[in-house]
Amino acid sequence: MSRFAGREGPIRLGMVGGGQGAMIGAVHRTAARLDGGYELVAGALSSTPQKAQASGQEIGLQSDRIYDDFTQMAERESQRSDGIEAVAIVTPNHLHLPAAQAFLKRGIHVICDKPLTGTMADATEMQAAVKESDALFILTHTYAGYPLVREAAERVARGDLGDIRLVQVEYAQDWLSQKPDPDNKQASWRTDPARSGIGGAISDIGTHAWHLLCHITGLQPEALAADLQSFVPDRQLDDNAHVMLRFAGGARGTLWCSQVAAGQENNLRIRIFGTKAGLEWAQENPNRLILSPLGEPARLITTASPATGENARRLTRVPPGHPEGYFEAFANLYCEAEIAIRAHRTGAALPEGVQFPTLADGMSGMRFVQACVQSSNANSAWVTL
Amino acid sequence: MSRFAGREGPIRLGMVGGGQGAMIGAVHRTAARLDGGYELVAGALSSTPQKAQASGQEIGLQSDRIYDDFTQMAERESQRSDGIEAVAIVTPNHLHLPAAQAFLKRGIHVICDKPLTGTMADATEMQAAVKESDALFILTHTYAGYPLVREAAERVARGDLGDIRLVQVEYAQDWLSQKPDPDNKQASWRTDPARSGIGGAISDIGTHAWHLLCHITGLQPEALAADLQSFVPDRQLDDNAHVMLRFAGGARGTLWCSQVAAGQENNLRIRIFGTKAGLEWAQENPNRLILSPLGEPARLITTASPATGENARRLTRVPPGHPEGYFEAFANLYCEAEIAIRAHRTGAALPEGVQFPTLADGMSGMRFVQACVQSSNANSAWVTL
Amino acid sequence: MSRFAGREGPIRLGMVGGGQGAMIGAVHRTAARLDGGYELVAGALSSTPQKAQASGQEIGLQSDRIYDDFTQMAERESQRSDGIEAVAIVTPNHLHLPAAQAFLKRGIHVICDKPLTGTMADATEMQAAVKESDALFILTHTYAGYPLVREAAERVARGDLGDIRLVQVEYAQDWLSQKPDPDNKQASWRTDPARSGIGGAISDIGTHAWHLLCHITGLQPEALAADLQSFVPDRQLDDNAHVMLRFAGGARGTLWCSQVAAGQENNLRIRIFGTKAGLEWAQENPNRLILSPLGEPARLITTASPATGENARRLTRVPPGHPEGYFEAFANLYCEAEIAIRAHRTGAALPEGVQFPTLADGMSGMRFVQACVQSSNANSAWVTL
């Protein structure tokens, strides 16, 4: 029986990272708030104590629950009877592990931004920390929260596509096309090996693409051959990657990710081709799934429409034609996590269909990044996964 | 000086309507919650007291702030020191007036769903009620909350299009294509003159299209000629309308709205043509505005991109390519209202750029509906607006 | 038995109009040539004899078959044993009638550009001339030649859409947005009542939209209410038109045509909504037909794909995904005409499925134009068709 067994009402949430100048922290807060399932009550929002204070006040935290660092927060919150039940970790990658460890060992659930960590060594430690803890670990691969991504996964699983032959996934942006302004906090840490880890674009967005591919297709990766580049002068990490993929059973694929593709905003897109049908989904137009049965007209399956299954529809809030987007997808992860956290209180089983990316997905992503770097360093030799 | 002058923190909000089986109430709650600016603390969620109770409990209201009816709620909340500062009215149209009156006369701001009322008589009384009250009146023409709608309005205002010649606006749905299930609450009241008022589709979605047109173009309507139809047998109100429009200065346009257009989900779309350029926006793909300068390639202006002005960007939360949708647009109205409500406390001026649909827009909408009905009854004769 | 009964090989074709500075004449020549069914052997290409000579030489006609005017051409060609069997009339509207008369009365088939004539009086005479002649009369409503337009018509006819409720058709261009250069021959005659006739845009492109609507839906028009405008100063004919439509059986629709819609190139588009499904086709993307059964995902039906019927596939030349366009559609009309002309030689019946716009379509178009002008002059009063 969890020590949160008697709790009622919104889940009390803390946050590590996400202070002034951050981006994804505010997204997590909005996502957590959207459906009313969480209440943000504590934060260690910056590694600079002064900034942590200012940031905490700005978002309206009580002064005694604004912490200088995550260790302090983990200690004190775990001692309060009204302490946080879950924490969102939204720091640069290198802090995912120590922050998660601090909360996991105190039984506080962790909702961690992707990628799992910056390095494989950290990932291995994270794996151990999760294993040793009773608490839940949720990894926010946002795009898995889109209803039509879930619909796609279900359709693949039930055989609508036949046997999968090919998967083409890509994630293209252009916001790092030039040497970034040093004041751009988002750009700075993502291009710094000390904070981002072994990968640049391949880690930051490549792991999203990888997760989407694995999540929808269920394919078992076998090997990859990668060619990573840094196009912007003096950049220390990759800003573009081409990857060829081989899966168990003979399926093949490619993954392209880029942060220097002029004109591409946030173009995550997947196409899957099976013996019976093709399937296509793109994040920038997320309320449409195109299913193309071989020899028949393509079908446009829309969010919330009768053509979608129960699991996809469970994750929508409005009738067809009312576009849901990035925040709703993100909030869906928080909703699924909420159900899991509530079930965890009493040890109840997770209701059928509830799902979210977890440690295993994070480990898969890290193995993917490592293999890409390794292959690219070996002149694109195939690396077994 | 408002009696809410000393207030801090989220705005305390009440709700009338939006109980079990309702749709738009939940949308209002989510929109109010999304950015953390409001706290829903009281409700008269149904005209059936038992249902009002159950609904209030379901969404977690304190039992002493779940009311049997809006009159009771208005009285008691206005007497509490922590009473609501604003109320969202999300009932069928015929209740907009009495509910609004109850709160306006007690100085509680009203956030009212559209259309303003069901009848012109009610609208006139609403106008008086708003005039007599010091409180604010906000009408939730959702689509005005989309950043690119604001961008469009700014571009028209600053002359990017030259003089406007033509406007084509349409709002097409198909969910009332057949005789609805009597248990479908949404369909029932919208097709019932006693609750919907004098218009069917023309009132329910035609007013949205009309507001969008007026909001973006700033054109002064002069006259209209309308042909309204009821395609579904035994339907008492229009489910489709064709309207030709004339504006001051010679501009012309058409408005089409339908709830029986098979395959159309929620297709609100506007095209504007001026002497210098054309402009196009569609609600189902709301993060893209197409500007077509005469003789030059069309430009795709995207949400949050550098091409957008300050006012549009102020209403976005994430970088380009992360789709925002219906809820974010709706939340933007709540954000603008929040700024106005806070300014109202001390009598401060509204910051530049803050705007939301208000009584004048509601009156314009009602005159539009009335003129359509009148024209259609007169075999589409032109009716002056 | 026709006097062309013994003929073999390509059909010998003459042309009236289409000289230097013309546009549609070259299109007809290309369309006639595309599938090898015709040989252009004679021409009266301009009303200015000198220009007629120069134009004829330019396109490689034999000098003795370059004529000063169509009367001369009709006389001499009808006397030659190798004389033309058909003539393409591609002049401004006011010459359609006299040119057609000259050939029809000599038993030479007429392939006439649209609209039928410039005025209703001319149309009535044309009707008589066709009636009195044994020769065929083909009107080139180009867009009827698109395979997916034929597919659409078949699907409507066999009931895929159920009973039609609504039709929205539009044809928008922007090339007459400004006062045209006087040297622009295309613009000059189209904006000149003496050559264009009673209508401007409504005649030039409105009749195309009207034909498309009638051809696909098969609906019987009952009445229309129109509002015609001339936006460009000093323009004598309409350059924009809004039309509301009523059909037998209760179906309704709108037609919008414009030559002053900035950013619109040649946007002819139709949407049809029935009790069972909706249908959409657009000329600028002509190889895709969208069918939306009520409550089911929309289907993308592509040119030459297995989803198309025999009649549509008969009009395509390449496998799916190889775009066919304007010339191929135009050539399809010439192909159908060729089949009819060959059948006419021996009095054989037209093979099933062969069809093309003819005098009846032209008369329908002229009645449409006249009714629009009449309605607009009567402040948009409904005019019975």
Place this chain on the structure above:
Amino acid sequence: MSRFAGREGPIRLGMVGGGQGAMIGAVHRTAARLDGGYELVAGALSSTPQKAQASGQEIGLQSDRIYDDFTQMAERESQRSDGIEAVAIVTPNHLHLPAAQAFLKRGIHVICDKPLTGTMADATEMQAAVKESDALFILTHTYAGYPLVREAAERVARGDLGDIRLVQVEYAQDWLSQKPDPDNKQASWRTDPARSGIGGAISDIGTHAWHLLCHITGLQPEALAADLQSFVPDRQLDDNAHVMLRFAGGARGTLWCSQVAAGQENNLRIRIFGTKAGLEWAQENPNRLILSPLGEPARLITTASPATGENARRLTRVPPGHPEGYFEAFANLYCEAEIAIRAHRTGAALPEGVQFPTLADGMSGMRFVQACVQSSNANSAWVTL
């Protein structure tokens, strides 16, 4: 001075291949006919003499110019005073070389379908044959004939994109997704190494994609790493290929071609990203080029619009919005060839801007295919080009 120096009128054309059951031969005939520049007068349309006869009669050739084989045709035509000046070779790949040799050595220009040959050995011989002949050699990489492809190439060349970093090109079809019917002549020879050569999809459509990439970007290829697959059981040649590309100067790219991608019809698509802008074009929607300057809205450049340069506009026949497609692109190659053939008669220089794929492009394509096969056989090792 060419022996065709005195010729006038349409160019007399012969054809090798393209008999009954063929596909691309009819396309060549239509393309040659579209603008009136050629007259097809002779043919050896099949390697089966009987079929050659029947096919020749079917398309209306004079009986004395229907030949049993291409050797006979080359001999006899070269002896006629009115003999062919050019020949279109539209056979399976293995016959390109011997057929071309027969005509080249007699000074007859060759218009040859792609790929250049089936094997590298043949390609080398073809190179010699072209070198030894005074005649022209034109390779029909159709897609180079699209006006907007030319526009793209010009814009890249003049620096609109800055330095190119990335190129993603793909050509996906699904028509070989299953074991083909043995009667399907198109499928049979393309999947037969004896007739297709060393490559399957990589040769048939991969070379198109490769040419498009090279033509538009002008990049110098350095190396490639390829993974070729045969998904359909018992297929002897590749039906899908993933290729990673490296270019001189550091640009990188990928090429994907497939004939087993369910739902893809003829999806040739290229995206190019430079330091200043991105560019996108897709064959199935060929009248639109998307240019995305970094930090600015994307521009939609349409065929025949004022935004296009002289060279692109020279290749269009109608105003904007009148879709031109596959046949017009193909005809543009024939038009360019016609200009070159006429210039060749007198030794005149080719007018500026006239261009078409030639032997060098064919050799580049063959080296590409060979390198792909070699790399794939070496487990995707990088192969220098």
